[in-house]
Amino acid sequence: MFELIKRLFNPGPKADYSEMVKNGGIILDVRTPGEFKGGHIKGSKNIPLNSLPANLKKLKNKEQPIITCCASGMRSASAKSILRSNGYTNVHNGGGWRNLRNKLS
Template identity: 35%
Template sequence: MGILNFFFKNNRTEIKDFLKRGAVIIDVRTELEWEQGHLNNAIHIPLSDLKNQIDDIKQLKKPVIAHCKSGVRSARATKLLKFYKIEAVNGGGIADLKRLID
């Protein structure tokens, strides 16, 4: 088990709770990665644009599950969202999050 999988597994309970509460899933990968495939219910906001979208995310008034390819960028996104007082959890990589949702 890789280190990222270890951290993701620790978030599973929180992710499931967020989903029950109608969380928004934000995909912070690049445009190219998004075009290659994404979760149907995700919103695409690349990590580089996330700070500029904080007010829009706050207006949703929902918890946020951030994900990327491996969990590294989504960890950074989660930290940024929490800094701006948005309830957020790192959903890890897209493959792990998809398995959890399905």
């Protein structure tokens, strides 16, 4: 029981998003096009959450690191779940795009 609680609250080492991007990972921004236009991480790909299931073909390599982001982390968590359930194996919730941008600097 203790091990289960430990894994839930301490999932292990934090992902090195900068390293993932340097090694071919992509940043997937799941906000609306209007939100994306108002500011985004340079080089990120915009596929809004509501259209993600219909646009999975745009993410060809299911093993490529994908870091999802949005405004606060809620939609990016949903995107991570959608991607995982469709066979994408290396997906990370980067949370809010501004916070993620700071981690990449």
